[in-house]
Amino acid sequence: xxxxxxxxxxxxxxSLVAVNNLNLRIKDKEFxxxxxxxxxxxxxxxxxxxxxxxxxxxxxxxxxxxVTNKRASQRDVAFVFxxxxxxxxxxxxxxxxxxxxxxxxxxxxIRQEVDRAAQVLRIKHILNKKPRELSGGDMQxxxxxxxxxxxxxxxxxxxxxxxxxxxxxxxxxxxxxxxHVDIGATTVxxxxxxxxxxxxxxxxxxxxxxxLQQVGTPHEVYNKPKNLFVAxxxxxxxxxxxxxxxxxxxxxxxxxxxSVVNATIAIPDEIQRTIIDKKKEEKxxxxxxxxxxxxxxxxxxxxxxPARVCVVETMGSYNIIDVKLGDETIKVRTAPSIVxxxxxxxxxxxxxxxxxxxxxxxxxxxx
Amino acid sequence: xxxxxxxxxxxGRWVLIIVLIVITFIYLIPFMYIxxxxxxxxxxxxxxxxTVIFKPSIGSFIRIFTxxxxxxxxxxxxxxxxxxxxxxxxxxxxxxxxxVVRLGDFPRRYLNSIIICSISTLITVILGTIAAYGFxxxxxxxxxxxxxxxxxxxxxxxxxxxxxxFLMFRFLGLTDTHIGLILLYIAFNVSFxxxxxxxxIDEIPTEYEEAAMVDGYTRFQVFxxxxxxxxxxxxxxxxxxxxxxxxxxxxxAFLLSRKIAQTVPAWLPxxxxxxxxxxxxxxxxxxxxxxxxxxFTIILRKHLVRGITFGAIRK
Numbered sequence: 001x002x003x004x005x006x007x008x009x010x011x012x013x014x015s016l017v018a019v020n021n022l023n024l025r026i027k028d029k030e031f032x033x034x035x036x037x038x039x040x041x042x043x044x045x046x047x048x049x050x051x052x053x054x055x056x057x058x059x060x061x062x063x064x065x066x067v068t069n070k071r072a073s074q075r076d077v078a079f080v081f082x083x084x085x086x087x088x089x090x091x092x093x094x095x096x097x098x099x100x101x102x103x104x105x106x107x108x109x110i111r112q113e114v115d116r117a118a119q120v121l122r123i124k125h126i127l128n129k130k131p132r133e134l135s136g137g138d139m140q141x142x143x144x145x146x147x148x149x150x151x152x153x154x155x156x157x158x159x160x161x162x163x164x165x166x167x168x169x170x171x172x173x174x175x176x177x178x179x180h181v182d183i184g185a186t187t188v189x190x191x192x193x194x195x196x197x198x199x200x201x202x203x204x205x206x207x208x209x210x211x212l213q214q215v216g217t218p219h220e221v222y223n224k225p226k227n228l229f230v231a232x233x234x235x236x237x238x239x240x241x242x243x244x245x246x247x248x249x250x251x252x253x254x255x256x257x258x259s260v261v262n263a264t265i266a267i268p269d270e271i272q273r274t275i276i277d278k279k280k281e282e283k284x285x286x287x288x289x290x291x292x293x294x295x296x297x298x299x300x301x302x303x304x305x306p307a308r309v310c311v312v313e314t315m316g317s318y319n320i321i322d323v324k325l326g327d328e329t330i331k332v333r334t335a336p337s338i339v340x341x342x343x344x345x346x347x348x349x350x351x352x353x354x355x356x357x358x359x360x361x362x363x364x365x366x367x
Numbered sequence: 368x369x370x371x372x373x374x375x376x377x378x379g380r381w382v383l384i385i386v387l388i389v390i391t392f393i394y395l396i397p398f399m400y401i402x403x404x405x406x407x408x409x410x411x412x413x414x415x416x417x418t419v420i421f422k423p424s425i426g427s428f429i430r431i432f433t434x435x436x437x438x439x440x441x442x443x444x445x446x447x448x449x450x451x452x453x454x455x456x457x458x459x460x461x462x463x464x465x466x467v468v469r470l471g472d473f474p475r476r477y478l479n480s481i482i483i484c485s486i487s488t489l490i491t492v493i494l495g496t497i498a499a500y501g502f503x504x505x506x507x508x509x510x511x512x513x514x515x516x517x518x519x520x521x522x523x524x525x526x527x528x529x530x531x532x533f534l535m536f537r538f539l540g541l542t543d544t545h546i547g548l549i550l551l552y553i554a555f556n557v558s559f560x561x562x563x564x565x566x567x568i569d570e571i572p573t574e575y576e577e578a579a580m581v582d583g584y585t586r587f588q589v590f591x592x593x594x595x596x597x598x599x600x601x602x603x604x605x606x607x608x609x610x611x612x613x614x615x616x617x618x619x620a621f622l623l624s625r626k627i628a629q630t631v632p633a634w635l636p637x638x639x640x641x642x643x644x645x646x647x648x649x650x651x652x653x654x655x656x657x658x659x660x661x662x663f664t665i666i667l668r669k670h671l672v673r674g675i676t677f678g679a680i681r682k
Contacts, residue, residue: 052577072580079581085574089596102583146582 002153010057033201078147086131260326274367291333293354404650427647487552495560567601
């Protein structure tokens with residue numbers, strides 16, 4: 001049982017505000033991923049939870065108990081470092097046994113527990129080796145072993161698989177997820193890799209410049225990004241943005257005027273209502289649309305916008321096609337069979353379900 | 368062109384090797400002279416020009432370890448007495464016509480050197496490691512000034528500070544005591560130890576310590592179980608340097624000790640015998656005195672080189 005609550009956390013390093021007024025509640029047994037570009041404060045947040053850093057302001061509660069000023073050793077947390085931090089002068093066995101020694105367990109108990117952890121992580125055959133003799137993947141397993149061996153309530157991982165090669169990373173991802181299910185500890189995972197975040201997290205916390213941007217399930221942050229930063233950061237490639245301005249079209253319906261191509265597009269009734277309700281009718285807005293929600297056709301169609309193909313990237317299971325809509329580059333995701341010529345004029349239209357509207361001034365989501 | 372460059376490089380290498388041999392030879396002359404003198408028989412020591420090839424004798428070594436007296440004229444031992452002498456007594460008698468009275472002061476002085484240097488080195492390294500860790504890991508207020516202040520204690524030659532130190536020692540009753548010299552050597556070496564060890568500890572990633580703290584250890588336990596084992600190279604190098612410094616220290620030892628706590632360097636020059644100055648005994652004593660430092664240096668050669676260059680290169 002471990003529920004973590006961060007209340008108004010502020011952490012400064014000299015004049016730099018690494019974490020700015022962060023509020024977050026992590027439920028018991030939840031797998032939460034802190035995601036953001038480097039320097040966004042995600043690692044600092046994790047270190048505050050672990051007790052390696054003390055926040056300048058705010059409180060940290062674990063199971064409703066205020067641990068803000070408790071040392072790392074007094075909190076029941078385990079931390080896996082990006083570069084593993086295996087003690088180089090100890091064998092793998094001693095590395096894993098190290099946290100148990102601190103608890104003063106008997107030799108027999110320690111052996112049992114180390115064996116159990118080694119079993120789970122399939123590292124029994126390397127227990128007598130020194131860390132420098134291990135491969136990156138094995139080091140990672142040992143680091144995880146050292147973390148799980150004492151059955152912590154909170155499991156903190158700082159980009160644990162960031163340095164592994166791509167194939168191995170995928171394997172470890174699945175393994176980590178399974179490990180979370182097996183040990184059932186509340187897990188906070190820091191990464192800058194959105195694929196990791198989306199595939200592993202029950203919830204994803206997106207941060208930028210020390211400020212929390214959005215908390216939500218992977219589905220939420222992908223489909224309903226709260227602001228332009230999240231919309232752009234999540235997804236590969238990110239969301240397309242086109243500046244627009246609402247205006248009254250036929251039958252006084254609200255349409256969006258796209259300045260880049262001097263055309264208007266229709267939007268669903270629901271979005272029209274929201275724009276009116278939020279009094280954004282007069283504002284400059286940004287239309288956001290994901291590459292897979294841009295419909296692409298090599299024939300000229302009515303109700304669609306003409307565009308010119310400039311780059312085609314073949315990704316195997318899909319293609320990413322860059323088209324120029326006026327001066328704006330729009331990325332379109334298509335089936336792999338569609339390979340237009342460079343310079344070809346095509347027509348694109350937007351799936352009404354995939355339309356996101358942001359306020360240009362604040363960057364916040366409108367609808 | 369390539370051939371010329373290659374040949375130039377080869378010539379350059381040979382020049383370098385020759386220069387190194389010459390320098391090494393120059394450095395080794397005093398040392399070789401001491402070995403040479405130490406093994407010379409009494410009569411060969413003052414021969415001019417000095418001989419390099421001679422029949423070696425351990426007479427000098429026996430003389431440095433013993434107190435002797437000259438047989439008065441007319442009291443020459445009989446053949447029987449000579450054959451009843453111990454082997455070393457016979458060697459002394461045959462070389463200098465002396466009688467061994469008792470064990471000399473050398474072993475006591477040697478023991479003094481060992482006690483004073485070992486204890487001061489041990490304490491210096493412990494203090495130095497802890498201080499260096501503090502300076503390396505914590506935001507000590509005025510850190511740079513403090514570090515400079517620590518270093519500044521090394522900026523004056525011992526002769527400059529010897530008078531105040533002498534007065535302090537007299538006031539505190541530390542003159543000619545083991546503890547006095549131990550304290551003095553600690554004071555001198557700690558600054559060096561802090562600086563060298565700080566360089567080493569700076570190189571140890573803090574992640575290890577953080578990992579251990581999350582694993583449930585206190586800061587001090589982390590220091591003992593993680594930092595110290597990883598800094599052993601630096602600690603060993605520092606220990607050797609401190610040991611050699613106090614082992615060779617002359618000025619303070621000479622002025623602040625007389626009998627009880629006198630170390631070898633302060634005592635060794637006094638090899639005045641009835642027969643004049645005993646250069647052989649002085650050389651033999653010097654040779655034995657040099658051994659620990661030599662052995663130490665050879666064993667820890669690798670650490671020493673690393674110790675000297677460490678911290679010089681910043682990441």
